[in-house]
Amino acid sequence: MVYLKNLTVSVSNKVILDNLNFEFKKNRVYALMGPNGSGKSTLAYTIAGHPSYKADKKSKIIFNKKNITNETADKRAKQGIFLSFQTPMSLSGVTVFQLLRLALSGKKDPLSVKQQIDQLAKRLHIKRELLSRSLNDGASGGEKKKLELLQAVLLDPKLLIFDEIDTGVDVDALKTIAKFLDGFKKGRTIIIITHYNRILKYIKPDKVLVMVGGRIVKEGSYRLAEQVEKQGYEKIKS
Amino acid sequence: MPESHVYKSKKGINKKVVEKISSIKNEPDWMKEFRLKAYLEFKKKPMPDWGADLSAIDFDDIFYYIKPTENQKNSWDDLPKEIKETYDKIGVPEAEKKFLAGVSAQYESEVVYESIQKALTRQGVIFCDMDTGLRKYPEIVKKYFGTIISLYDNKFASLNSAVWSGGSFVYVPKGVKVTLPLQAYFRINAKNFGQFERTLIIAEEGSFVHYIEGCTAPIYTTSSLHAAVVEIVVQKGARVRYTTVQNWSKNVYNLVTKRARVYEKGVMEWVDCNLGSAVTMKYPSCYLVGEGARGEVLSIAYAGSDQHQDAGAKMIHIAPNTSSRIISKSISGQGGRTSYRGLVQVNPTAKNSSVYVTCDALILDEESRSDTYPTMRVKNQEVDIQHEATVEKLGEEKLFYLASRGIKKSDAEGLLVNGFIDPVTKEIPLEYSIELNRLINLEMIGSVG
Numbered sequence: 001m002v003y004l005k006n007l008t009v010s011v012s013n014k015v016i017l018d019n020l021n022f023e024f025k026k027n028r029v030y031a032l033m034g035p036n037g038s039g040k041s042t043l044a045y046t047i048a049g050h051p052s053y054k055a056d057k058k059s060k061i062i063f064n065k066k067n068i069t070n071e072t073a074d075k076r077a078k079q080g081i082f083l084s085f086q087t088p089m090s091l092s093g094v095t096v097f098q099l100l101r102l103a104l105s106g107k108k109d110p111l112s113v114k115q116q117i118d119q120l121a122k123r124l125h126i127k128r129e130l131l132s133r134s135l136n137d138g139a140s141g142g143e144k145k146k147l148e149l150l151q152a153v154l155l156d157p158k159l160l161i162f163d164e165i166d167t168g169v170d171v172d173a174l175k176t177i178a179k180f181l182d183g184f185k186k187g188r189t190i191i192i193i194t195h196y197n198r199i200l201k202y203i204k205p206d207k208v209l210v211m212v213g214g215r216i217v218k219e220g221s222y223r224l225a226e227q228v229e230k231q232g233y234e235k236i237k238s
Numbered sequence: 239m240p241e242s243h244v245y246k247s248k249k250g251i252n253k254k255v256v257e258k259i260s261s262i263k264n265e266p267d268w269m270k271e272f273r274l275k276a277y278l279e280f281k282k283k284p285m286p287d288w289g290a291d292l293s294a295i296d297f298d299d300i301f302y303y304i305k306p307t308e309n310q311k312n313s314w315d316d317l318p319k320e321i322k323e324t325y326d327k328i329g330v331p332e333a334e335k336k337f338l339a340g341v342s343a344q345y346e347s348e349v350v351y352e353s354i355q356k357a358l359t360r361q362g363v364i365f366c367d368m369d370t371g372l373r374k375y376p377e378i379v380k381k382y383f384g385t386i387i388s389l390y391d392n393k394f395a396s397l398n399s400a401v402w403s404g405g406s407f408v409y410v411p412k413g414v415k416v417t418l419p420l421q422a423y424f425r426i427n428a429k430n431f432g433q434f435e436r437t438l439i440i441a442e443e444g445s446f447v448h449y450i451e452g453c454t455a456p457i458y459t460t461s462s463l464h465a466a467v468v469e470i471v472v473q474k475g476a477r478v479r480y481t482t483v484q485n486w487s488k489n490v491y492n493l494v495t496k497r498a499r500v501y502e503k504g505v506m507e508w509v510d511c512n513l514g515s516a517v518t519m520k521y522p523s524c525y526l527v528g529e530g531a532r533g534e535v536l537s538i539a540y541a542g543s544d545q546h547q548d549a550g551a552k553m554i555h556i557a558p559n560t561s562s563r564i565i566s567k568s569i570s571g572q573g574g575r576t577s578y579r580g581l582v583q584v585n586p587t588a589k590n591s592s593v594y595v596t597c598d599a600l601i602l603d604e605e606s607r608s609d610t611y612p613t614m615r616v617k618n619q620e621v622d623i624q625h626e627a628t629v630e631k632l633g634e635e636k637l638f639y640l641a642s643r644g645i646k647k648s649d650a651e652g653l654l655v656n657g658f659i660d661p662v663t664k665e666i667p668l669e670y671s672i673e674l675n676r677l678i679n680l681e682m683i684g685s686v687g
Binding site: 048049050051052072073074077078081082083085088089091092093094098099100102103134151155 | 634635636638639640641642643644645646647649650653654656657658659660661
């Protein structure tokens with residue numbers, strides 16, 4: 001699905017991602033763990049195409065057998081990459097419907113976009129008033145993440161990256177999100193970036209990756225997440 | 239566009255030109271005297287030096303009066319073909335079919351086409367061009383003309399008072415609610431031609447009217463001046479809303495004085511959208527003279543390259559329990575400049591009044607500029623005042639958020655800008671807000687392409 005080749009990213013001459021080589025496969029759920037500053041979010045931004053995170057010349061990002069290393073974020077998204085933000089922006093005067101109508105123009109008619117939003121909001125227990133408000137304005141942490149998920153479902157991506165999906169999210173919201181994702185994962189690749197294995201109780205990852213210092217230092221099964229929780233990253237590294 | 243005129247005054251202004259305008263129109267003596275007094279005042283007053291750069295205006299290089307056709311036409315079919323074509327382009331007849339209560343369309347300095355639906359006449363509502371108003375209703379016009387904005391007010395109000403032509407006259411009798419908005423379209427067509435329309439709206443006790451003016455102008459090369467005056471009287475318990483969508487071509491100096499006097503429990507709402515012109519200086523005002531009167535200004539300004547939008551509002555609280563609200567949204571891009579300039583004055587007599595001001599500026603790029611000049615003169619303690627001002631840039635993070643949803647940059651910018659002005663656009667009729675959003679997006683696409 002997505003193949004990272006010699007991926008190196010520096011910000012102000014500091015190497016954040018250090019020659020990563022990895023392939024995320026279809027129909028798999030990955031948990032990406034690691035201490036603060038290990039490069040997890042940078043990896044998410046780099047795959048999504050954030051203009052501030054430029055990969056160096058030798059780097060390659062291959063998505064669906066296509067080299068997308070030099071493509072802009074909107075083009076990557078159109079090809080099926082979706083990033084759920086750690087702290088989603090609030091957009092004043094823009095509702096989730098207006099955003100999705102524009103994002104899906106030419107693909108889905110506005111009426112079915114509207115209907116789908118309403119149905120999903122019900123399933124995800126998103127309060128109706130949030131839909132008519134400016135996106136993410138006055139929403140709680142959990143509500144924001146649910147709205148991210150709602151957007152993901154409508155955009156129907158092949159690769160979903162959830163940056164710190166559990167930060168600021170209460171248990172009930174977390175359960176709802178995880179359960180929904182579990183039913184949504186078929187035919188897709190899901191990368192869940194997290195500090196804790198809390199969410200991993202509800203959606204079992206096929207693979208756990210531990211990132212330290214801009215490299216993937218360890219791969220393993222769900223048990224690796226438990227080990228991280230008990231022993232911390234220092235032990236794992238060594 | 240070919241220029242065909244029955245009468246065109248020579249360029250420049252002097253006493254003779256002013257007298258000639260008055261005599262062609264066959265005006266009563268008091269109006270002629272008014273014009274001449276105003277002309278002297280215009281000559282005396284210096285150019286305002288506190289706002290936008292007006293040094294390029296050459297008063298000797300402007301036509302002060304053009305009368306395009308001999309007589310007033312009252313049916314669409316009677317209009318000359320070229321004028322009709324001009325209006326077809328901006329969709330006047332279609333709009334009328336849809337939901338206009340009346341159309342008063344101004345071609346150059348004279349209103350040549352006008353239709354008022356019969357229902358309005360039956361209600362006793364008068365909606366005509368100002369010249370006709372003066373001819374047919376001299377007592378009402380004489381009673382109010384120049385009383386809200388005196389001929390001494392400012393240099394451009396003096397100029398307008400001297401050479402005014404066209405504009406609208408609206409009179410709404412006591413208790414009458416005009417349910418559909420009255421609309422007027424303005425268009426400047428001739429080169430070097432200044433347009434000085436004059437509008438007077440009188441809303442009697444307990445009445446309601448919504449007046450909409452939309453301005454578009456074709457592109458031409460030399461500078462043009464638009465100095466209008468709009469006077470509004472809001473009697474006890476009446477409500478007037480005045481909506482403007484201004485899109486003059488980029489060489490027009492748009493220097494407009496707009497003011498309302500609001501009596502007891504009356505409500506005045508200005509909705510003011512400025513997109514076009516080289517320079518706009520416009521500060522719609524409310525003089526809250528009656529107890530419990532309320533004034534509102536909701537404004538949007540967009541300044542692109544070589545544009546300076548110096549816009550704002552004035553609220554003068556004179557009576558007790560008066561309230562005012564100013565919401566200003568300005569956007570500058572491609573090196574354009576916006577300024578918010580506002581005055582809120584609360585007199586000692588205006589006890590227990592409340593003031594709410596919020597002015598937000600959005601700057602699209604590094605070359606563009608935005609300034610805020612708010613003035614508050616509060617002369618008593620029993621006032622509730624809220625004031626907020628924000629300046630934001632169209633942030634890379636927000637654009638990336640939208641890009642990550644597959645939205646390309648120009649669309650994302652449009653979405654964010656439309657969101658930014660949403661608190662104001664949702665106050666104006668749907669077809670106008672759609673047009674406004676579209677116009678702003680077109681301006682911005684121009685910047686990308």
